[in-house]
Amino acid sequence: MTSALIGASVEAGPASPEGRRPRRVRRTTPRNTLTRGAGLGLGVAMIWFSLLVLIPLTAVIAAAGQGGWSGYIDVLRNDQTWAAVTLTVSQALVVTLVNIVIGSIIAWVLVRDDFWGKRLLDVIIDVPFALPTIVAGLVLLSLYGPNSPLGLHWAFTPNAVTLALAFVTLPFIVRTVQPVLEELEADVEEAAASLGASRATIVRRIILPSLAPAIAAGAALSFARAISEYGSLVLLSGNRPFQTEVVSVRVLTFIENGNNQSAAALASIMLAVALVVIVALDIVQRRVARRG
Amino acid sequence: MVDVSTPTTWLLRLVAVGYVFFLVAWPVGLVVQQTFSNGISNLTDALSDEQVVGALQLTLMVAFWAVVINLVFGVGISLLLVRFEFPGKRVLSALIDLPLSVSPVVVGLALLLVYNGRDGWIGPTAESRGFQIIFDSPGMIMATCFVALPLIIREVVPVLHEIGDDQEQAARSLGASTRQTFWRITLPSIKWAVVYGVVLSLARSLGEFGAVKIVSGNITGQTQTATLVVEAKYQNFQQETAYATSFLLIVVSIAALVVVAFLRPKRAH
Numbered sequence: 001m002t003s004a005l006i007g008a009s010v011e012a013g014p015a016s017p018e019g020r021r022p023r024r025v026r027r028t029t030p031r032n033t034l035t036r037g038a039g040l041g042l043g044v045a046m047i048w049f050s051l052l053v054l055i056p057l058t059a060v061i062a063a064a065g066q067g068g069w070s071g072y073i074d075v076l077r078n079d080q081t082w083a084a085v086t087l088t089v090s091q092a093l094v095v096t097l098v099n100i101v102i103g104s105i106i107a108w109v110l111v112r113d114d115f116w117g118k119r120l121l122d123v124i125i126d127v128p129f130a131l132p133t134i135v136a137g138l139v140l141l142s143l144y145g146p147n148s149p150l151g152l153h154w155a156f157t158p159n160a161v162t163l164a165l166a167f168v169t170l171p172f173i174v175r176t177v178q179p180v181l182e183e184l185e186a187d188v189e190e191a192a193a194s195l196g197a198s199r200a201t202i203v204r205r206i207i208l209p210s211l212a213p214a215i216a217a218g219a220a221l222s223f224a225r226a227i228s229e230y231g232s233l234v235l236l237s238g239n240r241p242f243q244t245e246v247v248s249v250r251v252l253t254f255i256e257n258g259n260n261q262s263a264a265a266l267a268s269i270m271l272a273v274a275l276v277v278i279v280a281l282d283i284v285q286r287r288v289a290r291r292g
Numbered sequence: 293m294v295d296v297s298t299p300t301t302w303l304l305r306l307v308a309v310g311y312v313f314f315l316v317a318w319p320v321g322l323v324v325q326q327t328f329s330n331g332i333s334n335l336t337d338a339l340s341d342e343q344v345v346g347a348l349q350l351t352l353m354v355a356f357w358a359v360v361i362n363l364v365f366g367v368g369i370s371l372l373l374v375r376f377e378f379p380g381k382r383v384l385s386a387l388i389d390l391p392l393s394v395s396p397v398v399v400g401l402a403l404l405l406v407y408n409g410r411d412g413w414i415g416p417t418a419e420s421r422g423f424q425i426i427f428d429s430p431g432m433i434m435a436t437c438f439v440a441l442p443l444i445i446r447e448v449v450p451v452l453h454e455i456g457d458d459q460e461q462a463a464r465s466l467g468a469s470t471r472q473t474f475w476r477i478t479l480p481s482i483k484w485a486v487v488y489g490v491v492l493s494l495a496r497s498l499g500e501f502g503a504v505k506i507v508s509g510n511i512t513g514q515t516q517t518a519t520l521v522v523e524a525k526y527q528n529f530q531q532e533t534a535y536a537t538s539f540l541l542i543v544v545s546i547a548a549l550v551v552v553a554f555l556r557p558k559r560a561h
Contacts, residue, residue, distance in 0.1 A: 045365060052434055199297070225393075
């Protein structure tokens with residue numbers, strides 16, 4: 001499986017899910033097949049997309065660039081900002097690792113196990129996606145806040161940050177691994193078992209390598225979401241400088257103080273991370289698509 | 293299929309169910325329980341609070357327009373990306389996904405930098421013509437559009453790929469106009485994907501917090517949405533109202549989930 005990933009042959013032309021339909025030979029398709037109406041539609045769509053996404057994001061980079069490199073360094077050198085960056089990145093990594101283990105287990109249980117209430121579990125997994133983030137914070141406060149029935153008082157501690165990030169990123173790995181696990185051929189596992197492979201060997205040599213791209217994709221999404229999280233932390237973490245303040249809160253503080261340039265510098269770093277994740281995901285997905 | 297021993301099965305089951313129970317199910321249940329701790333008086337009190345009612349109306353209005361705009365844009369872009377070839381298509385299709393990974397705070401900042409009336413790139417020009425964007429509903433609609441942008445596209449594009457364009461070509465060769473082909477052939481076959489995308493977008497739009505907080509200015513009674521009211525009420529020690537408003541938002545998002553859970557299998561057949 002891994003060798004298929006590394007040694008994948010490069011397709012001619014842009015690889016897209018259309019590659020699944022072999023009768024269409026990509027090389028002969030012209031570069032531009034827009035009709036006049038479609039061209040007009042594309043123009044209108046691009047104007048809106050530029051006004052909404054491209055120009056504003058460019059403005060962030062431009063505002064960040066006003067201070068040059070020294071602007072970036074000054075922002076990062078600020079102790080409070082640096083503490084926020086390290087807290088955010090370390091908590092995001094912790095949560096992503098937890099998700100890799102727990103998310104894979106949940107996906108496994110949802111696909112291979114069968115028990116009463118499995119359908120309910122399947123629906124609950126999506127709740128963190130659907131809940132507004134501020135409500136997510138309030139929800140977590142009810143069990144882990146001052147009035148916790150468990151006696152856990154995690155509000156306003158670094159634990160609260162871990163908790164909030166774990167909540168909002170729960171579905172990512174489950175939802176990327178689940179479909180791959182569903183389509184996994186049982187024949188290979190049975191063949192391995194009939195050749196005398198132990199259960200542990202089958203999981204390690206056959207199942208995990210096939211799931212690796214999906215786990216990687218889910219982990220990337222979950223990391224990206226974790227470092228950009230804001231809403232669920234507002235009520236839960238208390239935003240204490242040096243203790244529970246994350247990067248997004250820092251950016252917001254800069255905005256509220258009218259210091260748009262520092263806000264933009266920090267925001268552009270977050271944007272760069274988001275871009276890296278998207279590119280990485282694109283590469284993983286293309287390789288996986290080609291393999292099929 | 294690999295045979296898992298019974299103890300391992302139970303252990304994995306326990307880990308999965310336990311984790312989800314402590315992280316999601318129990319906390320959500322507690323909020324619902326606290327909402328009804330005094331019967332339905334918490335809900336009725338919240339619904340007679342002008343600030344809450346105004347915020348709910350504003351939220352609905354913003355979400356409605358954001359979903360309508362994203363619907364038109366999303367279906368259009370999906371058709372363009374799947375049915376046509378043009379230079380820059382791959383870049384566009386990658387950029388479309390960008391809003392999902394951008395922090396809401398960065399979204400707010402980005403819109404603020406361009407559309408604020410004081411030193412923005414476009415804002416002063418727009419405001420001198422009497423069109424205020426930031427600290428008003430247009431900005432809030434834009435922020436909501438931004439964060440929910442890819443949801444419909446991500447649902448529709450795979451379905452368009454799957455159904456292929458044979459039927460559309462047949463319709464066109466029999467003399468159907470582009471418009472007829474779209475309304476009679478394409479739209480019916482992507483119907484469920486569109487509905488699914490709209491439900492997801494609606495849930496996301498109603499619940500947006502960070503980006504809207506920045507562009508709206510969070511002005512009480514004017515540009516405060518439901519999620520902003522939850523924050524304000526909680527911090528003002530009006531926790532019952534915060535819980536009740538949250539409960540309404542939870543109901544909407546879980547309703548969206550249930551609708552989607554029922555739609556998905558239908559689409560597979």
